[in-house]
Amino acid sequence: MHIGYARVSTQDQNTDLQLDALKQAGCEQVFHEKKTGSTLQRTELDACLRALRKGDTLIVWRLDRLGRSLKDLVEIVNGLEEREIGFKSLTESIDTTSAGGRLVFHLFGALAEFERNLISDRTKAGLAAARARGRKGGRKPKMTAADIKKAAAMLKDPSITKTEVAKHFGVSRVTLNASLTREGYPANPAQL
Incomplete structure (x- = not known):
């Protein structure tokens, strides 16, 4: 048929x-x-x-x-x-x-398979070249090192909550915690 x-x-x-x-x-x-x-x-x-x-x-x-x-x-x-x-x-x-x-x-x-392999090879080569120039892949961090330093200072005050600090910088609490950890600050405000 x-x-x-x-x-x-x-x-x-x-x-x-x-x-x-x-x-x-x-x-x-x-x-x-x-x-x-x-x-x-x-x-x-x-x-x-x-x-x-x-x-x-x-x-x-x-x-x-x-x-x-x-x-x-x-x-x-x-x-x-x-x-x-x-x-x-x-x-x-x-x-x-x-x-x-x-x-x-x-x-x-x-x-089609050859084309997929070429695209993969070009992508890998481009990423390697970017790394060699000191660039990292991925999204730009939402908080700068200066922002994180200010956030850590704000969190030392027990009357200010993490939610308030996150809102001040326009990020979520998860992003705030990840940013603090990335810069070497403890995620727990009591340890600051």
């Missing part, structure tokens, strides 16, 4: 072009939805994947209609392949029911 899936990203777009192409390709059932590709929950795609059985073929108009990214696309098609379900993309002329189509798709998968 040929089952189609069509998707457009916004409500003002329509799936007519895709639906016509899928019907012309022989799809007996077509699932379609209007959701952006970045949306994690695509209910019609989930229903489509559940409807597919061994020996069926999933057909899409274009590759980008199915997956949010190349990695996502490869995972979906690999899942289909494990279930012995074929995949066709009409625009790119990819057909995993043929040996040539499987080869092309595996090349896509290899390129």
Whole structure:
């Protein structure tokens, strides 16, 4: 059985072009939805994947209609392949029911993995270079060393609570405690 899936990203777009192409390709059932590709929950795609059985073929108009990214696309098609379900993309002329189509798709998968590795390597190199220049990663601390020194001085007064000090500096008590600890002050005001 040929089952189609069509998707457009916004409500003002329509799936007519895709639906016509899928019907012309022989799809007996077509699932379609209007959701952006970045949306994690695509209910019609989930229903489509559940409807597919061994020996069926999933057909899409274009590759980008199915997956949010190349990695996502490869995972979906690999899942289909494990279930012995074929995949066709009409625009790119990819057909995993043929040996040539499987080869092309595996090349896509290899390129996606290569791209992920390159991004990871560049990120690691960038972090190492930043560390070599004395920069630390992560978010800038909410409290400066001078703020922490003032907070510690304020906390020496037993009539001032940690909540009041935290509010004065515009931070939470947790942030205040972490900041005090980072600068070597005890988190317990009685020990100041």
